[in-house]
Every structure is written in structure tokens, then in C-alpha cells.
Amino acid sequence: MNSLKQMDRGALSDALDHSGQRTTPQRETVFSVLLDERDHPTADEVYTRTKSRMPTISMATVYNCLETLVSCGLVKQVNIEREPTRYCPNLAPHAHFHCRDTGRVYDVPVPPDMMHELAEVLPGEYRADSVELVFRGHLAKGKTK
Amino acid sequence: MNSLKQMDRGALSDALDHSGQRTTPQRETVFSVLLDERDHPTADEVYTRTKSRMPTISMATVYNCLETLVSCGLVKQVNIEREPTRYCPNLAPHAHFHCRDTGRVYDVPVPPDMMHELAEVLPGEYRADSVELVFRGHLAKGKTK
DNA sequence: AATTTGACTTAGAATAATTCTAAACGATCT
DNA sequence: AGATCGTTTAGAATTATTCTAAGTCAAATT
Numbered sequence: 001m002n003s004l005k006q007m008d009r010g011a012l013s014d015a016l017d018h019s020g021q022r023t024t025p026q027r028e029t030v031f032s033v034l035l036d037e038r039d040h041p042t043a044d045e046v047y048t049r050t051k052s053r054m055p056t057i058s059m060a061t062v063y064n065c066l067e068t069l070v071s072c073g074l075v076k077q078v079n080i081e082r083e084p085t086r087y088c089p090n091l092a093p094h095a096h097f098h099c100r101d102t103g104r105v106y107d108v109p110v111p112p113d114m115m116h117e118l119a120e121v122l123p124g125e126y127r128a129d130s131v132e133l134v135f136r137g138h139l140a141k142g143k144t145k
Numbered sequence: 146m147n148s149l150k151q152m153d154r155g156a157l158s159d160a161l162d163h164s165g166q167r168t169t170p171q172r173e174t175v176f177s178v179l180l181d182e183r184d185h186p187t188a189d190e191v192y193t194r195t196k197s198r199m200p201t202i203s204m205a206t207v208y209n210c211l212e213t214l215v216s217c218g219l220v221k222q223v224n225i226e227r228e229p230t231r232y233c234p235n236l237a238p239h240a241h242f243h244c245r246d247t248g249r250v251y252d253v254p255v256p257p258d259m260m261h262e263l264a265e266v267l268p269g270e271y272r273a274d275s276v277e278l279v280f281r282g283h284l285a286k287g288k289t290k
Numbered sequence: 291a292a293t294t295t296g297a298c299t300t301a302g303a304a305t306a307a308t309t310c311t312a313a314a315c316g317a318t319c320t
Numbered sequence: 321a322g323a324t325c326g327t328t329t330a331g332a333a334t335t336a337t338t339c340t341a342a343g344t345c346a347a348a349t350t
Contacts, residue, residue: 126285
């Protein structure tokens with residue numbers, strides 16, 4: 001038993017079914033870890049958190065599960081500056097803000113029309129299927145959030 | 146003797162001086178390699194190209210030189226999807242397009258007003274000093290460019 | 291119910307980009 | 321010439337991630 005809500009459990013097995021993969025306890029637990037704390041954890045952090053709920057899970061399985069979740073579209077990878085890959089279950093279009101002081105990554109909502117405008121800077125021969133937008137800098141003091 | 150033009154040679158020694166670092170043959174040669182072929186090479190590719198002009202240079206020195214050029218602001222690192230870091234001497238604000246077929250990276254000019262608009266999607270507590278914009282997809286066929 | 295199948299999990303080894311270390315180098319200053 | 325100090329060098333070390341090969345498990349087939 002993990003902490004997935006019925007809704008999320010359904011989304012998970014639907015997405016897995018749809019891509020011809022199985023719903024397993026390991027995948028459910030890793031997914032619940034991502035949903036429970038949306039701080040863009042690294043694979044290592046996911047491993048630690050998952051292990052506390054399922055002590056027998058291995059690092060390789062965590063990597064496998066994350067890759068599976070990415071492949072079926074439930075989770076996105078966030079790569080910033082050669083740091084370890086982070087994982088993000090936020091499927092809405094959004095940008096990221098990377099704080100130079102803490103290394104933390106925050107989601108920044110992006111209005112849909114901005115996405116459209118962005119698409120227009122691309123010359124015609126480029127057909128983009130994904131856009132990645134990362135800001136880097138500092139948080140105004142007092143707002144550690 | 147490397148293939149740096151006077152203008153670029155000047156920019157290099159100015160930037161190095163300004164950040165308290167020396168102009169060395171290795172740094173000049175690495176910089177000229179970057180300027181001569183602007184295809185966003187990896188450190189390894191820079192190493193190969195530099196070695197053909199200066200056979201005694203080592204990989205570590207190439208990494209050191211690239212780091213130096215980045216630190217004095219003449220070169221930008223381009224990180225895409227955990228692939229090896231690429232190096233780009235294009236200082237104008239621009240985005241990148243990453244072709245899924247060939248792995249190649251292209252510069253995409255971004256109009257200044259677009260940069261301003263982007264800055265505005267950031268909530269007030271975020272102070273960004275850099276913006277990174279990467280498109281991924283395919284090139285329209287026939288335009289291998 | 292036993293067997294087969296194939297996807298999944300596991301521990302540990304392997305990989306590869308990058309960084310580190312310690313010694314050697316070389317230009318400049320005394 | 322000797323001292324200083326930033327730079328270069330070869331090779332070792334690091335580390336996130338992937339690979340390998342054996343073991344597990346559940347569902348499908350006999």
C-alpha cells in the first residue's frame with residue numbers, strides 16, 4: 001500500500017497500459033514519491049524516499065521506473081547545467097527557475113499565448129515538438145518559500 | 146601561429162586581462178577552434194580539432210581553456226539533455242534548436258522584445274540573470290543545412 | 291495444478307564526461 | 321641565476337547513469 005490517490009492510481013495504470021507496460025508496486029511507489037513532494041528530486045533523492053516506503057527497492061529499479069514514467073508521459077525530466085537529472089510530475093506547460101544560491105528548482109507557470117509566441121521565433125524549417133525554458137538567478141531575499 | 150583574426154585576438158586578451166588571466170597559446174588556439182567552426186562542438190571535439198593545430202595539447206588543458214573562456218565571458222556552455230556540454234562563441238542573445246535526428250544544435254536568433262516578454266512571465270520574487278531557451282524536434286526535410 | 295513465457299527487478303560491474311592531483315613548465319621579477 | 325606563480329600536463333579519481341546476467345513474479349497455456 002502506497003500513498004497514491006485513486007485518481008493518480010488510475011492515471012498511472014491507464015498510461016502504463018496505453019504504452020504496453022505493467023503496473024507494478026515499484027512503479028506505483030516511485031510515482032507516489034514524485035507526487036507527494038514536488039521539489040524536483042534527483043534519482044538519488046527519489047531512491048532514498050522510495051526506500052523508506054519500500055526498503056527492498058534497488059537504485060537500478062528506481063532508474064527503470066523513472067524511465068518508464070517518462071516514457072509513458074507521466075513525468076518529465078528536467079536537466080539543468082549538467083547537474084543530475086531531476087524529475088517533475090507537473091504536466092502543465094511551465095518553465096523552471098533555478099536558484100543559484102540553493103540549487104533548488106521552481107516551477108514557473110507560462111501563459112499559453114507566450115508558448116505560441118515562442119513557437120513563432122522559430123524559422124520555418126524547424127519543427128519543434130518541445131520547448132524548454134529555464135531561468136537562472138536568485139530569489140528576492142526573504143522569500144525562501 | 147593560429148588562425149585568430151586581429152579583432153578576435155584583441156577581444157580574447159582584453160577579456161582575459163580583465164578577469165586577471167593570461168593569454169596563452171593554448172587558450173588562443175582553443176578560442177580559434179571555436180570561432181572557425183560554429184557547430185557547438187563538445188570538449189572532445191574541441192580537443193581533436195585543437196590537437197591538429199597544436200599536437201601536444203592535453204584533454205585537461207582543453208577543459209581548462211574552455212572553462213577559462215567561459216569564465217571571462219567569451220564563450221557560453223550549451224547543455225542539452227545530459228549530453229556532453231557543447232561550447233558556443235555566439236554572444237548575441239539566442240535560442241537553440243536541437244535536432245532529434247542528427248543531434249546537431251543550431252542557433253536561433255531571438256528578437257529582443259521576445260526576451261523582454263519572457264522576463265515578464267517571471268513572478269516578482271524571482272530575479273533571473275540568464276534565460277535559456279531550447280527547442281527540440283526535427284528539421285523540415287530537404288533542409289539539412 | 292504444473293509449466294512456460296516474458297516482463298520486471300536486482301546487485302554489481304561497466305561506462306563516460308568531467309574534475310582532481312601532483313608534478314613539470316615557463317614567463318616575469320628580483 | 322633564483323624565486324614566484326599561473327598554466328599545462330598525464331593520469332587517477334569521481335560520479336551519474338547504463339549495462340549485464342541472474343533471479344523473481346504473475347499471467348497465459350498446457
